[in-house]
Amino acid sequence: GERKRERERERGREGGRQAGSAMDTSNPAALVNAELLKRYVGRRVRCVVKVVRAEGNSAFAGLTSDSMHISIKQASPISSLSQFVEVIGVVDSDRSLRAEICTNFGDNFDMASFNQLVQMANSDYQPLFM
Amino acid sequence: MPFLAGKWVAGRYSPRPTSLGNVSSLLPSNQSSATHFHSLAELMLERLCSILPTSKGRFPSIKSWLPSCRPARYARAISGRQNRISFCSVNSRKKPSTCSRRFKVTTPTELPAMPSSLSLSLPLSPSLLMQQIQSSHSKKGNPKTAGVLPLTVKQASQAMQNPFDDTFTVYGADINIVTLLGMVVDKEENTSHVSFALDDGTGRVDVNCWMNGQEMHTCKEILKVQNGGYVCIYGHLCVLQGKKSIVALSIRLIVDFNEVTFHFLESVYVHVLRANSMGHNIPSNQIGGSITSYMQAPSSFYNDLVDYTPSYPVNTDGSPEACVRRVQSIFEEPHNLTLEAGLHVDDVIRRMNGFGIQQVRVAIELLVNEGMIYSTIDDDHYRSTSG
Numbered sequence: 001g002e003r004k005r006e007r008e009r010e011r012g013r014e015g016g017r018q019a020g021s022a023m024d025t026s027n028p029a030a031l032v033n034a035e036l037l038k039r040y041v042g043r044r045v046r047c048v049v050k051v052v053r054a055e056g057n058s059a060f061a062g063l064t065s066d067s068m069h070i071s072i073k074q075a076s077p078i079s080s081l082s083q084f085v086e087v088i089g090v091v092d093s094d095r096s097l098r099a100e101i102c103t104n105f106g107d108n109f110d111m112a113s114f115n116q117l118v119q120m121a122n123s124d125y126q127p128l129f130m
Numbered sequence: 131m132p133f134l135a136g137k138w139v140a141g142r143y144s145p146r147p148t149s150l151g152n153v154s155s156l157l158p159s160n161q162s163s164a165t166h167f168h169s170l171a172e173l174m175l176e177r178l179c180s181i182l183p184t185s186k187g188r189f190p191s192i193k194s195w196l197p198s199c200r201p202a203r204y205a206r207a208i209s210g211r212q213n214r215i216s217f218c219s220v221n222s223r224k225k226p227s228t229c230s231r232r233f234k235v236t237t238p239t240e241l242p243a244m245p246s247s248l249s250l251s252l253p254l255s256p257s258l259l260m261q262q263i264q265s266s267h268s269k270k271g272n273p274k275t276a277g278v279l280p281l282t283v284k285q286a287s288q289a290m291q292n293p294f295d296d297t298f299t300v301y302g303a304d305i306n307i308v309t310l311l312g313m314v315v316d317k318e319e320n321t322s323h324v325s326f327a328l329d330d331g332t333g334r335v336d337v338n339c340w341m342n343g344q345e346m347h348t349c350k351e352i353l354k355v356q357n358g359g360y361v362c363i364y365g366h367l368c369v370l371q372g373k374k375s376i377v378a379l380s381i382r383l384i385v386d387f388n389e390v391t392f393h394f395l396e397s398v399y400v401h402v403l404r405a406n407s408m409g410h411n412i413p414s415n416q417i418g419g420s421i422t423s424y425m426q427a428p429s430s431f432y433n434d435l436v437d438y439t440p441s442y443p444v445n446t447d448g449s450p451e452a453c454v455r456r457v458q459s460i461f462e463e464p465h466n467l468t469l470e471a472g473l474h475v476d477d478v479i480r481r482m483n484g485f486g487i488q489q490v491r492v493a494i495e496l497l498v499n500e501g502m503i504y505s506t507i508d509d510d511h512y513r514s515t516s517g
Contacts, residue, residue, distance in 0.1 A: 025287050025333030031394075046331050084387070088331075101358065103313070105387040113171040114391045117398075120178075125398050128285055129332045 028130050029088055031121045034068035038094035039122075047097060048086045048105055048114055054078040062087070065115035071096040084109035167388035174395040178402065278307045278364060280396040283333035286310065286367060287374065310335065310376065311362045311384070311393040314355050324352050328363060328376070336375040337363055352381050360384040362393070406486070453485050454493040461503050461514040472506045472513025 029044040030036070037045070049062025052069065059073045062085070072087050073096060082104040089099040121129045281289075286308060312330030323340045339352055355361055365378040384390065460466065460481055466473055479490045494512060497503045503512045 024335075025284050028284070028333060029331045031331065086387075101313075103358065103360070105390075106385075108168065108386070108388070110168050110171055110388050110391065113168075113175055113388070113395070116175055117391050117394055120398055121394065125401070128282055128398060128401060129394075130284065 030130060031118045032091075033066040033115055033118045034064040034070050034095070035066050036118065036122055037070065037091050037097070041091045041093065044088070044090055044100075045097070046086060046088045048084055048109065048111070050084055050109075050111065051078060051081050065111040065118060069095075072102075073098045075099040076102045080104075083107040084111075167386045167392050171388050171392040171395055174392060174399055178395065178399050278309050280309045280311075280393055280400055282394065282397050283310060283312065283328065283330050283335045285332075285397065285401070286335060286376075287333055289367060289374075306366070307364055307379070308367055308376070309362060309364050309393070311390060312360065314357055314359050314361055317355065317357050319353075326355075326357075328361070336370075336373065337365070337378050338370070338375060339365075339378040339381060351383060354383060355381065360387070360390065362389065450489065450492070453482070453489050454496055456482060456485075457490060457493040458497055458502055458514075461497070461512065462516060467514055467516070469513065470506070472503075472511045475510045475512070478512075 027044065029046045030040055032040060032045045032047050037047075047064060047070075049064050049070065049072065052061045052063050054060045054077075055071060057077070058075060059071060060075055060078050060081075061069055062072050064070055072085075072089075073092065074089075075081075075085075075087065076099075081102065084105040084107065086103040086105050087097055087099045088101040088103075089097050092098050310328055310330060312328040314326045315329050315334070317324065317326040322342065323338055325336065325338045327334045328337050341352070360383070362382045362384060363376060363378045364380040365376045367374060368377050369375070457478060460478055461473060475491065475494065478494070479485075479487055482490050485493075494503065498505065498512070501515060503514050505511060506513050
């Protein structure tokens with residue numbers, strides 16, 4: 001369990017350093033919402049959440065595009081984040097995500113459209129993305 | 131419906147061809163672009179909803195969220211009437227004020243001919259990009275083969291290289307300029323060029339941007355880009371040192387992140403459109419296309435956009451009767467006659483090159499109604515009655 005996740009993360013990080021390689025599609029980060037987290041436990045995903053409140057120093061609770069609360073761990077401090085944040089990281093459980101990169105997506109982000117995109121990217125059009 | 135200087139064809143704005151003007155003065159200011167991509171993403175979803183034949187049950191939340199979306203009327207709208215009129219009637223159902231607000235940005239009269247994607251936001255180094263598009267116009271002789279194709283890195287990695295020259299093929303047609311959107315990683319700067327890897331979540335690709343041909347604002351833009359920032363790249367796919375990479379003609383920092391959603395939706399849209407217009411049963415993983423599909427493809431991708439034909443009626447390669455006859459002959463092959471459970475529908479579809487999934491299903495239904503085939507273990511298995 002834990003060791004496997006560590007290994008996955010190392011592999012993920014190593015994959016991230018291969019800048020000189022050919023088109024590298026070996027380590028995709030799936031677009032997810034809360035519902036899809038359980039499908040990608042232990043794997044790298046991308047998720048846009050609305051910051052709700054801080055949970056301690058380095059974690060916060062976020063509202064996903066399908067209106068569910070999840071917990072983002074090892075994130076940047078909440079004061080540096082805008083209202084919407086894209087979190088790229090590894091899924092810990094079906095309600096929590098361990099962040100590697102947090103990108104500020106501003107304060108005007110259309111979650112509804114993003115949710116539809118996530119659904120498409122994980123169903124009919126998955127081969128275009130993964 | 132605001133009719134601006136160009137004309138609306140197939141729901142896309144194509145400006146009147148003029149000489150290459152100074153496009154940099156026509157760029158949207160940051161204020162107007164704030165709502166720009168939000169509404170573009172919504173529009174893209176509407177379009178997708180309307181052209182996906184199976185979308186009626188699939189994305190119920192789109193229907194509830196777009197109160198004016200009625201699938202039946204969309205079907206009528208795309209049933210082959212004049213494209214301009216049909217898209218007008220679709221769009222006119224929305225409140226006129228939001229419509230005009232959406233499309234009021236950017237498009238004064240002197241936009242050079244750019245048969246491009248829906249995105250009305252121009253890259254910030256327009257002249258080099260425009261030169262490329264213009265030169266490709268004259269090269270191919272057909273203005274509609276040029277264009278800007280939005281792709282994910284995964285799609286681009288599946289593009290097949292044409293055996294005879296340096297160009298790439300996607301969806302059975304030559305691609306010219308592609309657009310990709312993602313995060314910059316590993317940026318390296320030289321005096322002569324900038325290179326980085328672009329990671330859009332579906333993969334990574336190397337991007338090179340040579341500085342000598344660029345204009346001042348592009349150079350500034352490129353220098354502003356930092357690792358971890360999101361950019362939109364317009365460029366060519368090419369092979370450098372044995373690896374597929376991108377030569378960037380224009381790079382633009384993303385400020386409104388709805389553009390990220392919009393870009394991916396646009397890639398899906400373009401994929402669906404292409405798959406439908408080729409009349410093919412293109413599974414989503416067969417993006418590069420084979421040589422035969424390249425041959426069968428009608429003249430070009432953008433031609434099909436202009437002559438927008440929906441997926442389920444007659445396709446370009448054969449009539450419905452031919453489809454039915456071929457399906458029947460497949461079921462009546464001696465080997466298939468011996469199979470007790472008969473053939474699975476997907477097997478039949480796979481063998482019907484040149485026909486879409488919907489057409490084959492319609493053909494099967496017809497044959498069932500006529501008593502030529504019957505379903506066996508479930509609704510997906512059929513067997514010929516003449517066995």
